[in-house]
Amino acid sequence: MDKGKDFFLEDLVNSTEKLIGDINIDELKTELPSQTQEKIQSEVLNKNLKSLNMEIEPVFHGYVDIRITQDDMIAKADFYPPTQGGMLIEEGVVREQLISKGIVHGIDWDAIKTKIEQCNNEMKPITDVIIARGDRLIDEVPQHLVVEEHLLNKSQEIEKEKQSIDYKQLIYYTLVKKGETLARVAPLIAGKEGKTVKGELIPCKRAKITSIKNSLNTLIEGDRVVATCDGRFEYWNNMIYVKKVFEVLGNVDYKTGNISFPGDVIIHGRVCDGFKVEAGGTIICKEALDASEVVCGKDLVVTRGIIGRNKGTVKVGRVISTKYIENCYVEAKDLIYVETGIMHSMIHTQNKLEMGPKSIIAGGRINAQNGVKAYHIGTKMGVKTDISCGIDYSIQQKIEWIKDKTVALTLKLSEIERILKRKTSEFNKLVALRDKIKNTIHKLNEAAKIFVFQLDKSESAEIIAKGSVYPGVYIEICHVSYIVPRELTNVRFWLNKEKGKIDVETYKAEHFLHSIS
Amino acid sequence: MSKKILVIDDEEMVLHTIKVILEDMGYEITTHQDPLVGMNEAINNNFDLIILDLRMPKKNGAEVTKEILNIKPNARILILTAHPTDPFAKKALEAGALSLVRKPFEIGKILNFLK
Numbered sequence: 001m002d003k004g005k006d007f008f009l010e011d012l013v014n015s016t017e018k019l020i021g022d023i024n025i026d027e028l029k030t031e032l033p034s035q036t037q038e039k040i041q042s043e044v045l046n047k048n049l050k051s052l053n054m055e056i057e058p059v060f061h062g063y064v065d066i067r068i069t070q071d072d073m074i075a076k077a078d079f080y081p082p083t084q085g086g087m088l089i090e091e092g093v094v095r096e097q098l099i100s101k102g103i104v105h106g107i108d109w110d111a112i113k114t115k116i117e118q119c120n121n122e123m124k125p126i127t128d129v130i131i132a133r134g135d136r137l138i139d140e141v142p143q144h145l146v147v148e149e150h151l152l153n154k155s156q157e158i159e160k161e162k163q164s165i166d167y168k169q170l171i172y173y174t175l176v177k178k179g180e181t182l183a184r185v186a187p188l189i190a191g192k193e194g195k196t197v198k199g200e201l202i203p204c205k206r207a208k209i210t211s212i213k214n215s216l217n218t219l220i221e222g223d224r225v226v227a228t229c230d231g232r233f234e235y236w237n238n239m240i241y242v243k244k245v246f247e248v249l250g251n252v253d254y255k256t257g258n259i260s261f262p263g264d265v266i267i268h269g270r271v272c273d274g275f276k277v278e279a280g281g282t283i284i285c286k287e288a289l290d291a292s293e294v295v296c297g298k299d300l301v302v303t304r305g306i307i308g309r310n311k312g313t314v315k316v317g318r319v320i321s322t323k324y325i326e327n328c329y330v331e332a333k334d335l336i337y338v339e340t341g342i343m344h345s346m347i348h349t350q351n352k353l354e355m356g357p358k359s360i361i362a363g364g365r366i367n368a369q370n371g372v373k374a375y376h377i378g379t380k381m382g383v384k385t386d387i388s389c390g391i392d393y394s395i396q397q398k399i400e401w402i403k404d405k406t407v408a409l410t411l412k413l414s415e416i417e418r419i420l421k422r423k424t425s426e427f428n429k430l431v432a433l434r435d436k437i438k439n440t441i442h443k444l445n446e447a448a449k450i451f452v453f454q455l456d457k458s459e460s461a462e463i464i465a466k467g468s469v470y471p472g473v474y475i476e477i478c479h480v481s482y483i484v485p486r487e488l489t490n491v492r493f494w495l496n497k498e499k500g501k502i503d504v505e506t507y508k509a510e511h512f513l514h515s516i517s
Numbered sequence: 518m519s520k521k522i523l524v525i526d527d528e529e530m531v532l533h534t535i536k537v538i539l540e541d542m543g544y545e546i547t548t549h550q551d552p553l554v555g556m557n558e559a560i561n562n563n564f565d566l567i568i569l570d571l572r573m574p575k576k577n578g579a580e581v582t583k584e585i586l587n588i589k590p591n592a593r594i595l596i597l598t599a600h601p602t603d604p605f606a607k608k609a610l611e612a613g614a615l616s617l618v619r620k621p622f623e624i625g626k627i628l629n630f631l632k
Binding site: 384396403407442449456479481483 | 530533534537538541542600601602606607610611614615616617621622623624625626628629630632
């Protein structure tokens with residue numbers, strides 16, 4: 001190519017001069033000779049016809065539209081054929097577009113060539129053709145534990161329990177034997193860096209270097225993790241634990257004495273009257289629990305029932321699941337599930353009391369902060385049955401303790417004031433004591449006032465009875481009282497805050513759904 | 518201004534104890550052993566809370582509740598009772614009392630209604 005000569009410019013100059021030469025302006029001012037007139041008319045006509053033809057069938061060359069996904073990992077193209085008279089799609093056009101869009105990696109030339117040919121032959125648009133694909137990155141997977149399937153299935157029930165509705169499933173205990181394989185150590189899986197269609201590298205995440213260590217009562221043997229003692233299997237945070245369990249194969253009685261153990265306790269027999277069982281973890285009792293004193297940090301699962309004989313106390317850190325409770329004082333920080341009945345007992349829970357179908361609460365006092373769901377409440381004979389909800393009983397207990405102390409101090413105060421009205425040699429001493437009592441009462445009252453603001457915990461707490469609620473049953477929600485006037489069936493009691501009253505309405509399934517949400 | 522509470526109970530010891538404790542908490546307490554005198558006081562004055570014993574000579578707590586609320590329908594009344602299953606307790610609640618307070622008294626419940 002001759003770099004010194006600009007052909008385009010030369011062509012432009014020549015054609016312009018020709019055009020100017022063809023135009024004789026002076027002729028336009030006078031009467032045009034017929035030959036010139038015809039020439040003008042012919043040119044205008046030709047121009048009009050040409051534009052008319054163009055409107056009817058414009059000419060487009062074949063073209064390709066390329067776009068890239070937001071993550072720069074895929075490039076797609078739409079292929080459009082030419083209209084009649086237009087130029088076919090050429091590979092060079094695609095190449096130019098790829099370069100202009102910066103696509104350099106993962107180009108599928110086979111697909112491009114095939115689609116160009118197909119589009120040119122069939123004269124039909126072909127859209128959404130993947131023409132370039134980046135390399136996906138694969139993050140490194142660290143060395144990790146793969147828990148034996150049969151153990152994992154059971155341990156998943158622990159997770160399920162947290163949001164559980166089926167409290168009968170609470171027996172999720174997984175016991176393992178010494179030497180049993182608990183898990184296998186899966187080696188590190190190397191990662192692979194990614195690359196976009198624009199050729200940019202995406203570095204893969206390196207796994208945090210972790211080493212699988214022996215945890216509580218486990219040992220790594222080759223690629224296996226084995227239990228070093230019999231115990232309860234637990235798996236969380238990619239760590240396996242075997243917690244020692246105290247197992248009583250028979251009854252807790254004069255042969256075993258009282259039991260106090262920091263972990264979990266499994267009792268295969270019954271706990272006989274008068275014996276104390278204390279566990280830092282869970283207690284599972286496979287027979288009846290003749291509770292004199294039972295304290296456990298986690299859950300209490302009793303296959304039969306809890307019998308208190310009017311003197312037994314049970315205090316549990318989490319959930320209680322049992323068949324029945326009779327004549328017992330029972331306290332739980334979480335749910336209490338009772339399958340069949342609660343008879344003449346005092347129950348406190350900071351969550352809900354849920355009971356099985358055809359269950360009954362007959363006599364006693366229930367304090368369930370977040371509500372009660374039972375079948376029958378009370379009896380036809382009018383056994384005194386009180387149900388209170390919405391209040392944090394632990395706070396209430398503190399306030400009641402304060403009240404008891406202030407009442408006792410007030411009585412002492414009255415006595416001292418009575419003596420002070422007479423002449424007494426101990427006058428000064430008694431005045432000092434009176435002031436001390438007044439000061440103590442004041443301090444107690446100040447504490448009570450603070451606690452009162454923590455009392456109302458659940459104004460949405462409700463009491464549901466699918467069966468009958470008998471006359472005389474005392475209902476209280478957030479301190480608002482209601483006494484059941486006649487036998488009511490399938491009812492829901494709730495606090496109508498606007499009216500400041502307990503409302504009673506027919507129980508519907510959606511109320512239950514609301515109550516468990 | 519401190520809140521005003523009226524307590525009506527025929528037992529002097531209960532009145533005295535409630536008075537000492539609630540006065541110490543900063544409330545203004547008026548007490549009456551006679552239910553009829555107490556009822557007139559409730560009708561003729563304004564109280565933030567009225568605490569009534571259920572079993573009293575001359576007039577029981579349910580009747581007093583009814584008569585006070587007939588004239589002062591916005592009065593807030595709590596009933597002192599040894600037995601929530603007492604038939605008069607049910608009548609008092611039906612008459613419009615807010616809640617039952619177990620004897621000698623439940624300070625948490627009383628304070629809750631004064632919040």
